[in-house]
Amino acid sequence: MGHRRTVAVRALPELGGHSVSPQNGNPHNSTIIYLHGFTGNGQDYLCSDSDLRVPWRLGESYAPGLRAVLPCAPALRQPWGEEIPSWYIYATCDSNSVGNSSALEAMREQLDGLVRSEIERLSGAAERLFLGGCSQGCTMALDTYLRHAADLRLGGFVGSVGFLPSDAEGFARADEALAALLRDVEQAQRPLWLQCAPEDAEEVPWTLVESSLKKVRKNLPGLAVRKLEDVGHDIGEHEATFINDFLNTYASDCYFEDESNILAEEDEWDEWDDLDIDIELDVGPSIPGINA
Numbered sequence: 001m002g003h004r005r006t007v008a009v010r011a012l013p014e015l016g017g018h019s020v021s022p023q024n025g026n027p028h029n030s031t032i033i034y035l036h037g038f039t040g041n042g043q044d045y046l047c048s049d050s051d052l053r054v055p056w057r058l059g060e061s062y063a064p065g066l067r068a069v070l071p072c073a074p075a076l077r078q079p080w081g082e083e084i085p086s087w088y089i090y091a092t093c094d095s096n097s098v099g100n101s102s103a104l105e106a107m108r109e110q111l112d113g114l115v116r117s118e119i120e121r122l123s124g125a126a127e128r129l130f131l132g133g134c135s136q137g138c139t140m141a142l143d144t145y146l147r148h149a150a151d152l153r154l155g156g157f158v159g160s161v162g163f164l165p166s167d168a169e170g171f172a173r174a175d176e177a178l179a180a181l182l183r184d185v186e187q188a189q190r191p192l193w194l195q196c197a198p199e200d201a202e203e204v205p206w207t208l209v210e211s212s213l214k215k216v217r218k219n220l221p222g223l224a225v226r227k228l229e230d231v232g233h234d235i236g237e238h239e240a241t242f243i244n245d246f247l248n249t250y251a252s253d254c255y256f257e258d259e260s261n262i263l264a265e266e267d268e269w270d271e272w273d274d275l276d277i278d279i280e281l282d283v284g285p286s287i288p289g290i291n292a
Contacts (some may be wrong), residue, residue, distance in 0.1 A: 016072030017042035020056045023066055027066035030128045030155070030251040032056075033111075034243075035073070035159075036135030039084050042070035052240040055254070061244045063254035069118060071111075072138075075104060087140035091170065095140070096163065096204060098170025105172075111144045119152065127190075128253070129153045134239055135204060138162025138194075143193070147177040150184040156191035156222070158246040160239045161204050164212035166193075173259050184218055190249055195226045195235070195242045203233035 022028050036042055045054055045068075053061040056068035075083040080093045082195060087107055091099035096103050119126045131154065133141035140160030145157045146165065164178075165171035182188055194213075198206040216223055228238055 006107075014026055017070050018046060018068045019048070019067065021067045021189030026064040026256075028067055028122070029068040029254045030067065030130065030247070031071045031122060032073070032130045032132060032243075032247070033141070034116060034131075035071060035087060035133030035141045036085075037133075037137050038135075040063050040137070041055070041085060042072045045070050052152045052237060053244070054240045055247055056243055061240070062253075063247060064248065065254035065256060066251070067118075067121070071114065071248070073107075087136055093120055094279075094287055096136075096169065096208060101172060104170070107140070108144070108147070112148070115121055115144060115148060115152070115154075126153045128251070130155045130247070131157040131159065132243065132246075133162065135162060135233070139204075141144065142194075143171050143174060146174060149190070150180050153187065154190070156175060156193070156246070158191075158193045158243055158251055160195040160242055160277055161200065161210045161233055162194070163204060164216065166212060169212075178216070182216070187198045188220055188222055190222045191224065191246065192220065192222045193224045193226070193242065193246050195197065195228065195238065197231050197233055197235055199229075199231065200233040229271075 010138045034045065038042055041199060044050060045052065050057075053059050054068075055061050055063035055066055055200075056070075073085045073087045076089050077083045077084045078086065078090055078093070079099060088098050089100040093242040114129075115129070118129055122128050131141045131145045132138070139162040142157060142159055143165040145154060148154060149157075163169075165174045166178075167173070167175045176292065196206065196209050197204075200206055213223075213225065226242065228235055231238065
């Protein structure tokens, strides 16, 4: 029998999604808001079918002091007629550009409210709040980070297979937000990690990613770009590894080890179903700004 542990998963009822907070009296040291990709779901990062060793799941990479907020995108009708979970509406089926500015602004407002509520939960310590995401979620989270990094003093960003949003791609005022970040010497030094797949030629083409980064490569000291070889858009476990590398570097106190909360040995945690775990589901309070 493995060590008995409890992971409480709290629902985010209005936006959709879940949050996982530190358990068993562990201190809340940092928070990450992480957005899933196009057609995905925040639950994807919690379900037992997932092999991703993300830091908010029990296992070798578990971070007891981390709070993870995993929202779900609403189903939005795309130009080709399908209603699909999406952070914004695409301009066309073969474009990553924004096609509906009103829908984008509504989503921005919701995510802004979520960011501010999580800063309150951290008692105002915004430098302990990190944003991130994958694919479309990476780009949307990066849009949120760029718009608020300087004025809220956010801790940093970690994302995979997305691109730097701009006015040219339909993210209105993104260029202005980026310029404000670049002018802020202290905030510009905070980490902005982006993991890319240069062999991705379709979903988020490397040509788009590379061109979006040209304007910041020389004047954003916190920027770190990791290129993956021999993989396409679906990067698998590289996503979780990147998140853990980031948090181990900039929020290492989330990974403390306490004798009363020791993790199972490696041979005991390979499968969720092999662990004696209780998962508690409950409905949390409304989040300001969500679906307002």
